[in-house]
Amino acid sequence: MAATGLVECSFFIPLIRDANLADGLSHPRGAWQWLDNELFERFGGRTKAPGEYHGFYQDPDTSEQVADQSIRFIVAVSKKDLKKLRSLLQGACVIFAQKCIYLSVGGKVEFVEAKRGNEN
């Protein structure tokens, strides 16, 4: 099998807007469509993993444990395009009203935050 030079990246989009940043409601369909369009245009596609991922984390602002359910996206990205993915997820923080988005790049985890100047 030939090497592709691509890195498997996956990220989680919670099913609801952050209750502290926004209203805690589910996302409008336009938000999911926006993400699909961006992933298609920038990377040529994506895979949505089956089902919902249940987890919890400590909110850095309130120190409370927050449980959430997320959709996991998987995208194959060339190393030179990793910046594009991070930039897209910075935008996704705003559109999906999240403080940060969990991103795994080849197994290494990072948390992508919204761009300054675009926060609520």
Add this chain to the structure above:
Amino acid sequence: MATKTEYVDLNGQIYAIAGFDKQEREVLDKLQAFASRSPQWHEYENLWMPEVAKLYEPRGLSRRQIIDTPLYRIAQDLGSRLGIAQGIMRQSEDYRDELEHLILARFKTRREFCEATGLSEDMLSHVLARRKHLAIDTLNAALEKVGYTVHIAPLAR
């Protein structure tokens, strides 16, 4: 939803599918048949995009052009209907969602959008956080400055 000659999406946008060529029609029929069996959202989502891309990429369309095709839009809309039915997303679009998308797509920052439209950053922050609304004439005047407008559309059936 769909008829033989047109498709009305959840925004009330009407697509004339009578003009689809044979291959486009085959892809649409396949996707509609699959969606009609109420599959899990991710199953449909992982089907439609490669089907549409496989059709148009050999025709030399760029990804941006593919996104703008009626077939892509209809295929995506079918997925949204499944997502709404399965409680993954909500149907109702708030104009503030669309405003947020516009800012992200067209402007580097909210500040840049505010400078272009004359809206105050403080007001925009409250609006996008769903704490306040913009009056329709204020919204329209601001949008016109950046080449957009507010419009009324029929409800999707």
